Amino acid sequence: MDAQMLQGLWAPDNQQQHTRALDYLQQLRESSDGWQLCGATLTSGGSSLDEKVKFVCLQVLEHYARTRYMNSIPEEQTLFRQHLSQWMTTLCMTSEPEKVFIQNKTAQLLSLMFVVDYPSRWPTFIADLLSMLQLGSHAVDLYLRILLAIDGEVVDREIIHSQAETDRNSRIKDTMREHCVVDLTNSWYDILVKYDKSHPELVCQCHDVIGAYIAWIDISLIANDRFVCKLVDHLKEALIREAAADCIHEIITKGMDPVTKTQLIESFVTVLDQAGVLKPVDDDDSDFLVKLARLINGIGVQLILAWQKLEKKDNTKREMVRLAVENKVTLLLTFMASDYDDISAAVFDFARDYIQLIKQIGHITNVERGLLENMLYVVITKTKYDESYNFEQAGEDEAMFDDYRKKLKVVFDNLAALIPELVLKVSKEYVVTTLNRWQASSYEDVEAAVSLLYNLGEALPASHGNHFSGPSQVGDPAALQEHMSQVKTSTMQEMMRLLVTSGVSGHNHPAVSLQFFECVARYEKFFSCEPQYIPGILAAFLDHRGMRNRLPRVRSRTSYLFSRMVRCLKNHIVGYTEDILSQLTELLVMAPPNNGQITPLLTNDDQLYVFEAAAMLIISGNTEAQRKEILMRNLLSPVFAKVTCLAERLAQEQDPVRQMSIAKSICHATSVTARTSKAFSNQNTIQACGCVQMYLDALQLFITCLNVGMEREMVGSGVRQLMHRLVVCLDGGSLLPLLPVASQALLHTPSPTVLTEYLPLINQIITKFQKDISPFLQSIFVPLVSAIFTALSEPLEENDEEERRTRRLLQRNYYLFLTTIVSNNLLDVMASLDSNILQQVLMSVVQGAVEFPDPVAQKNCFVILRRLTEAWGVKDVGPPGFVEFLYTQVVPACFLAPLKTTFDLNDAQTILALHESVMCLQSVYKKRGEELLSYLRSEYLPKIELSPQLINEYCQALTSEAKFFRNYSKLFFQRAKS
Template sequence: MDDLEQAIVISFETGAVDSALKSQAVTYCQQIKETPSICSICIEKLWFSKLVQVQFWCLQTLQDVLRVKYGSMSLDEQSYVRKSVFSMACLEVIDNENAGRVVEGPPFVKNKLAQVLATLIYYEYPLIWSSVFLDFMLHLCKGAVVIDMFCRVLNALDDELISLDYPRTPEEISVAARVKDAMRQQCVPQIARAWYDIVSMYKNSDPDLSATVLDCMRRFVSWIDIGLVANDAFVPLLFELILSDGLSEQVRGAAAGCVLAMVSKRMDPQSKLPLLQTLQISRVFGLVSGDVDSDLVSKVSALLTGYAVEVLECHKRLNSEDTKAVSMDLLNEVLPSVFYVMQKCEVDSTFSIVQFLLGYVSTLKGLPALKEKQLLHITQILEVIRIQICYDPMYRNNLNSLDKTGLEEEDRMSEFRKDLFVLLRTVGRVAPEVTQHFIRNSLANAVESSSESNVEEVEAALSLLYSFGESMTEEAMKTGSGCLSELIPMLLTTQFPGHSHRLVALVYLENITRYMKFIQENSQYIPNVLGAFLDDRGLHHQNFYVSRRAGYLFMRVVKLLKSKLVPFIDKILQNLQDTLSQLTTMNFASRELTGTEDGSHIFEAIGIIIGLEDVPAEKQSDYLSLLLTPLCQQIEAGLVQAKVASSEDFPVKIANIQFAIVAINALSKGFNERLVTASRPGIGLMFKQTLDVLLRVLIEFPKVEPLRSKVTSFIHRMVDTLGSAVFPYLPKALEQLLADSEPKEMVGFMVLLNQLICKFNSALHDILEEVYPVVAVRIFNVIPRDGLPSRPGAVTEEMRELIELQRMLYTFLHVIATHDLSSVFLTPKSRAYLDPMMQLVLNTSCNHKDITVRKACVQIFIKLIKDWCAEPYSEEKVPGFQNFVIEAFATNCCLYSVLDKSFNFSDANTHALFGEIITAQKVMYEKFGNTFLMHLMSKSFPSAHIPQDLAEQYCQKLQGNDIRSLKSYYQSLIENLRLQQNGSHVFR
């Protein structure tokens, strides 16, 4: 070995070679690459070196040089490289016994040689090297080595240039078109003939070579004349290969790939359909029943599915009755095998089962009636869906415990099933009776298997039923159309195997909930429904996830059945006694489940049932006491324990108090205001006593946010439930909630005040008179008069809370103003905050980025003007307010802010704001009369450079009664004024 060969070998070394030595070797190789004579060096090494590392390095270097420097190479150098690599590929060995033969090297060296030739073809064919393919074919008689090399060159050309499976540059697309056009005119027929001769000759003696040639041919079918391969010579040969048991699977599979390429070739459907007919594809149907893991079965499966897709496409695109009949016959012929492939075999990744089946089902939609064969196909499609949606048994334990693997598999399957369920519902609309019978049989088969090993089958059958219900009309569900009247009773009265598994239990309960419309109409099944939820299939299920979900679904069922459950109350409470006891004593701090899974829905369900007026008053009182008493005791005990709890135990005690409050809140949702205050005040008294207990939580732990928010939620609830009877409790409650409130807590506090104002209106005046000054001082201490930036650059959590507080303040002020409570702003205690409030509202009405907030602020001004300003020339109710409105609001908000280009008239929200601004101006004229008009004419309009005549026209419009005309004129005025300010329009 010379120095270069040594350096190349070291640079390729991956073992224990000194890193410094390897780096030195790589550097040396790179230096050699830069020498002007690098092509000669590489060619010489390729002729004489037998080291595969050297051969590969030289070929790679040649390819790099051609790609980067071809245009700057001399004609002699180009010719030298061309002749040399072509001679190597065609086995033209020089007369030297020590010469190396690159074409007899390992595959990676031969592939690299093929890529070098493909690169030369890229630059030189057909203008410089027009005979490359014809010259190459003259050497094919040398046997397998050259034939193999020829195929590798064609494959490299496909990979590097022609195939559209890879992204191509515009230049590459242009070169590919040039190469293909030249090959079509010059040599493709000869190449096709060579393929046929070689395969015919070597199919038995050298199956690997035959497979290589067939794979090469498959690549070219998409762009050559179809008649060169789809003819009386080639097609029989290909099917002979596919059907020959004695041949290797590799050759048979490669032949199937060629037929698939013919089938998939883009063609006019008028031409494609006869081709598909002549193939007589039924000859290969039996092959898919072989070993599903074999390469041949995989290739034939891909052929059949590809064939079916093309037949279906022809059926869609052809319009004549004859061609449609032919395509449907072909489709009917192949579909049973396609269904078998879908159920038993590994489907090719390029084939979409759902897309194909949806396409087929869509062809059946317009038919007046389905034939027997089509109904059979529908059943087979449903079987495909059932098999596809089955979980893999290997994940059974993971899915039951819902560990990380189980959660990932459930998420994956949930996504995977979406399209399949769309297909199911589509099939259900085309053939509802067949679909229902299939689901019934699937359920029956699942039930017949008493083995727990049938979990996946049972879950799939129940999932089919659940998904099918999504597309049913309410009327069909109520009447139990088709065999639904048989399916639902079967669902309710059957003990399904695998019910202990989380997946089966969940989908079973979801099904009952989905088909409740049927049960509402058939109340004889209510005991079955209750049994499913109250026994070990639901709330008493051994799996925690199931029992919690059952609580939520039970609540939904109760909401639908309501009064029909009154006769079963004792049974329900008796069955839930242990569950309720467990919920009120368990350590909820250790639970991660929240929302619909936290157990509180059981209390909501019970509250809905016992809160009905159909329940006798005495029993209702007993039931409520039975539930409220232990919950209140839990809170009282928790308060005592939390006071002395260690830092580790404190969160646990707080969490248990929190759950008890949530449970009480949920329980109360079943009781309405009329029941607890008018017809059964004793119930109202119990809730008042409960409210007393919960207010103690605020006193004991005012700064524990979770408790504070839950108590606030309960007060919200009591406002709706107790109505005005809640008034005596409000001062104490509001005082506690207001004490030491942070901005985030103030937001919640104002939400509560908004509810109270909307509920009680002016009746809340006295309470609001005391509370508003405290709210105002808190807020104006942290929010400046000109407001916070509505879109700050970097928003901290603290700033985000302040922005939310400011936004809620606008809502709060708006609610006060629009509920006839604006006098609250004028009380002695509140008077000090009037100016900062007005400045904030003014600034916001002009500048806030949120148009809906600006609109609310304009509406506040409108209401205050109406409340505080008498008719023209009357004494002012609020001294200085009129001047403020005319000079600040009318000018800055109603004129300047509208003139700003950011005020977009084409935006719906902005247009609504503009309407409020027009209303404000109208109200100002009604209240201030000529004073307002004079200010507009003498100050506002001149400052905006509005011509006198246009200003006068606007004032005339303002004095009229046509507000739509006023709005249209003012918009036109503003838009023209903007143009004038740009210097591109002059008023006339």
Template sequence: MDDRALQALAATAEGQSQGRALEYFEHLKQSNDGWKLCAQAFTSGRYQSSDHVRFFCLQVIEHFLKNRFKVSVLQDHQDVRNFILTCLQIQGENQTQEKTFLKNKIAQIASLAFVVDYPQQWPSFFTDLLQTLNLGHLAIDMYLRICLAIDGEVVDREIVHTEQEMVRNNFIKDAIREQCVTQLTESWYQIMTGYQESHPEVTCMCMEVVGKYISWVEIGLIANDKFVPLLLSFMKMPLLRESACDCIHEIISKGMEPVAKTKLVESFTSVLESTGVFSQSQDEDADFLAKLSKLVNGIGINLTGSWQKLVKAKEMENASMTLQALENKVPLMFRFLGDEDDDVSGAVTSFAQEYISVLKQIRPHAAKQRENIEGLLCHVINKMKYDESYNFEQEGEDEAMFQDYRKQMKTIFNNLAQLDGELVLVTVHGIITRTLVQWESMKLADVEIALSLLYTLGEALPASNGQHFTGDLNKATALQEMMRLMITSRVSCHGHSAVVLQFFETVVRYDKFFTCEPHHIPDVLMAFMDERGFRHSAAHVRSRAAYLFSRFIKSLRVHMQNYVEDVLKRMQELLILNTPDNGCHLLSNADQLFMYEIAGSLIVSSNLVIEKKQLYIKQILTPIVSKFEDMLTKLLVESDQKKQLAYAQGINNAMALASRASKGFSSQKTMQQYSCTPAFTDALKIFIQAVNVPVHRQLIQVGVRQYLHRMVVCLEEEILPFVPLVLENLLKQPDAKELHDFLPLMNQLIMKFKSAIAPFLQGVFMPLVGTIYQVLNSPSDALDPNAADDKKMLQRSYFLFLSTIVTNDVIDVLKNQEMQNLHNLLITVVQGAVEVPDPQSQKLCFLILRRLVEAWGGGEDGTGFVNFMYKSIIPACFMAPLKSTFDLRDGQSSLALGECAACLKSMLAKKGENFKTYLQAEYLPTLNLPPELSQEFCLAMESEIKIFRNYLKHFFSKAKS
């Protein structure tokens, strides 16, 4: 061994030395005898004090076993065997405690050798292992670790195995069952009885082994008069009881026939109950209680599974016995579900869920079952309450864990509502009634849970489109009473943010209530507006209130007519822009977006006269524009980089707010209808000045584009003169990402105005396309990983732009280009179809070509297109799918091939027999296709498009094979 290289394995070694060690590591892994050198070094004792060197040796041996052992010579197999047994011998004789990571690695090496050599080449594997057990607890420790490692290789269902490995594993398990399983189970019994007091950790590991192997060994070898009393005795020993719990859980979870499974579970449960194991007090160790809870959970799930199988098999007598056994375990489930420790409670939730699923299949319910349903509901509601230690101000890991636990309880609550909606409704109604009439004198947890349950009813009780207040009269009446009480009780004035937030959440969930009783709207509006909502002392409450208020207003816009001006007046303070100079006001930039959207929506949907609407819109936009100009001026003279960024972000935010203020308008409610066009176009004139800013150009252009997108929706032709101004600045310093981000705006304009945009588009088309060519053909920075992606996205956007033109009645924009420009453009589309290894771009290109064929392929039209069709488009339809980069199995490529097929059929539809003759006589022979296959291809083209697509896929698959 190269000691100098090995010394560099230490964590303190320098980089160069570590590099040498890695090279030596690779050399030993690839060397035929490297593993032998490592095996000798490991067992020689020479490196006994160097754990990192010994682990290094084991990794080399592991590499050999995983990659070359199966095909190695017999002597290598014998040498590996000797190495493993020597390791066990050394461990026992020297009584030297290895580090855990070394022991686990040795066990893994033994398991890798085992799966290759057992049973043919090493039939005495387990006999050899068992002979080492008399060497003491350290040798036993290694034996048990090897058993666990074998389980990982052969049995563990969480590890994905190939079909070949599964066949091998079944063969190994059969051999163990036939040859030595009795000796193995006997060894486990001897270990558990012999070391329970002197080395309890060994006994615990042995129980883990039993739990792993029980899934495939004969149940009678473990569930017998010898093992069971031993395991039960361990349940009373503090150092062993948790492992005993897990072991019993694995035993009762073994796959068995349902009647036998029920008997097994009942026998264990009966003895455990008789010994008082389940009667532990809540002061008991929480970890042990959690294990017990898990065991009870396993008991319930296994009994449920047996019942389901028996019902399916129509064995009703046995099913009835199993159901009774299950019912008898419900008090156990309640005991652990109600435990004050959430880990203990959470461990039994699956039992609760499964029990509910059983009750859903049984109608009507017996008195005891109804009592169980009520008890389960009571436990769930109680466990959903916040603990006094919950830190609302600074939620950490404990709080996050409780929220996850609470979600589990809510799931059970929802399932109980599906099982007995009336009971849940009556229960929650009672809690709401008792709580809200005296909320001021009640604990926070009780008030919060009352509102939370009312909120949760919205998802627990089915309702079409949130219509909880129509249909079922009992439900509608109860919900109305609870909502009315929640609002009139003024519980929204509670001092704790959790209650206030739950109030707002509930109000928005049941917004349809205010359609039934609109006279409650003013109270809720005030709650949002005052210190309970937007002016609350906690920022997270203000933020959530802003979002919820926007939903509330949208839903109840029709009922807001009487409150519009008052709401707008109270919102004035909330609409003050946050700037680098004046800091942040009550709401953050993100929260203000909702405020501006609400303001715009209220104004547009109100019954106010147009003059007032104009005035209010102007009052909203004027401060934005003023602050925008101020920040833009300061940005242009600012030299400090941090302040530059702050001003750029402020500029972007100002445009975002103006965009959101326009949300009240739409293609149906245009600005023109309300004479609000000047206010928004005047703002646009100012905003466009920012596209020339030399710093943070992209950030600011995002805001300009966002505003333009909104204006395309809300304005008519008034928007068109502004686009060339943006485009002109864009073309001065072309950038792939900016062009890619700009093209969707052009597509939006084309889709909205269609042929009406043709004159405008004619003027900007070639400058824009020329700039795109220039950027795509410019050299990329090899060190910039994003440059290639930006170009790929721009290329795809370019093809999408062209496809938008040919599908929206402005195809003449292409036809009216100079002949050479049109030809160059068509060449880029053909190249995109054939050369670009991006199936989405290829699909777009074939779509463009098909549309052009449909428009221009019928005759000579002066563009020379028909000639181009024969010389370029037809070859593209064949060359693209034949490319090695065109994966016919890929979903996106299949879509591209579908467009290719449609393109071919369009050419056939336009040129008919002439097209078929050209294919058969001139083009297809260049592909060395026999005449009969060419004829078959042309016949296939005449079939329906779906049939031809499938044919084309088969045709190219065969051609590429």
């Protein structure tokens, strides 16, 4: 073997040498004697070989084992096994342990041989492995690695196997159970005894092997005095106890009869308790405690599973298991209360399952109630932030705690569902006590109290969606339920009153501030019931506690929550509108780009929420329309004035970076204007509030900015956004006169992106105004479609995937545009086209139906063809030549599209396209009748080489009802493509 040549594999910088080495490796793999060369190299070179060469040799042998070994002659198979046996011996007898990657690759190779050769060709495989153990610790290491690799090939349930592989694996396990499992388990015990002091890493590996094999071997081989005592002893040894804990976990989770499982677990718990292992109070090894917590979790979960498997009539056995579970809950609470969150989280499954167990039993004993109450206290305590939590720069640790807190909340929710009255009582005590002394408490306690109040809203069901109004007196199922609901309502109101009057809103820690505002917004109905607290809450939102807070993230979140509050409570807040608007003035100033003079308190996104809230207050008031219009103008006039200045600056600015900055500011101003229009409703329309002209003037202003010509796409995105909103709010008489000038400005430079984003706007306008849009549509149709065709036909760079995606989206939107036209009774727009243009459009639709590999677009294309057929499918009704077009293009498309390889009949969207093509063809039949059937029988279907019998069958199905023809067509094309 040319070992020097192989060195090039590890020299990627030397392209020539690297390529030669790859070619040589491939030659070794593919040549008939390459594996023999590698086998001989391994066995003759031994430990003196370079480790990289060893690895390459093992790769070549693995390739041979996977691809050619099974079909090779017996002599070659024997030689191959001899090479492997000699190589194993070499590994076992080296003075220094081989590199881990060499050992793992060897183990993987031998496991491959095991599954193909055992027991037929290599019946002594396990015996050969066991005989190696006398060669020392290196041999034991390799032996254990091989067993783990065999588990991966034969047993591991996470690996998907074919049926043949599954059957093979079952045969292997049956043979091993019969012939060698006892010998294997004896060897494991010997390893645990012999090496627990000298080679802890081997003992850990042995624990892994036992844990892997226990799932399918006889449990009595392991669950016996000698093994259990040794495993328990190992739980006391620092270097091996984590692996021992995992091993015991695998033993107790083995599938077995529920009574036997309970007895096994109870015996383990007794031994563990006697050994003092289950009292980890003084242990500071958090890694081990996580493993131990996982073991306790497994014990609890498995006992509960055993209880569930027992039949309900087995009361005695069930009670025995229930008591066994109950006796473990103290352990559960001990680990759940750990200072380490990963230890605590490891027993959450047990906690949730225990709560569900009590729920299934249907009644709660005093002991169980006490345990559940203790669990609740643990949950509340563990909810608190750790003092190390970094609120300024959250990292991985903070993300892990946030995730832990979410899981903790699931336990809290489960407790609340089971014992709502106790959860409410305990929560109230904690919230009231903490809020009454919040200034003397740590922020962690205060935040936990407010968070607890917030979580109650989701954990406890509300009466008629409201935590703050008593239950209906009609139809309540029971007086007890009514009493509980009234108690909860009263308790929640008491806690909310304390929250809003305690002064905790002024807490200087951001976690408390944010949780306070979240809680206030969560329970906005409280303020509907007790509106006297609204002024104080508004003040908190508007001053340094909320939107003027020193911290940007507090300002940002409270801006959003303020808009939510206003939307929910607008009827109670409108009396404060003008005072609120005056306080918002500073917050709504549009920041000049890059002038360095003003640092706005709110970001652009934050301002959108606040502008919407301000407009909501104005529109919801009881004042006359004239006053609303004045207030709206006062709100937006500073924005429009700013835009006028920005447009002048944009026209004069030469620096591209500053141009973009100004354009972004104009776009933000457009977004702000559009956002305020969300305040209008069916009750308070834009017309009723006298604001139509103001928005039309605004649109004119932004169109002017667009015509400046700088950063058109950025400014245009804002104009489109505003127009989308105005289409919703305005009638056709107001908006339609502006469409030509707006569209001309938006389409001044019709790039694929611009066209793609314009088409949804024109679709919305068509859908809203329908016939009223016809004159405008006729004027714009040809230029728009021509621009689309031009954009789609421009040369495309080969690797420009972004542009390729944009064009695909443009093409899809183009077909949706045509679909919108034909679906809104605007066919006159297409009928009036020049015949050449119409032909071009029609052919583009046929091309989309057949060639465009996008099922959504294909479906739309068939919708277009069907609608045109329904309207123009009779002679002398549609444009000249359309009936001929049906036979030359539409009918063939209904066959060609489903026959394409890209037309996936297993895809749901594609099936919708198929259904639409079927409906299209049936529409042709309804219009042309026997003429179509004659054409299919005599001309088209014979062309695609269908038998006369199948042609008659298809034509008969075509004349059937729609559902039958749809189902038939799917089967027809499935057969045709198979």
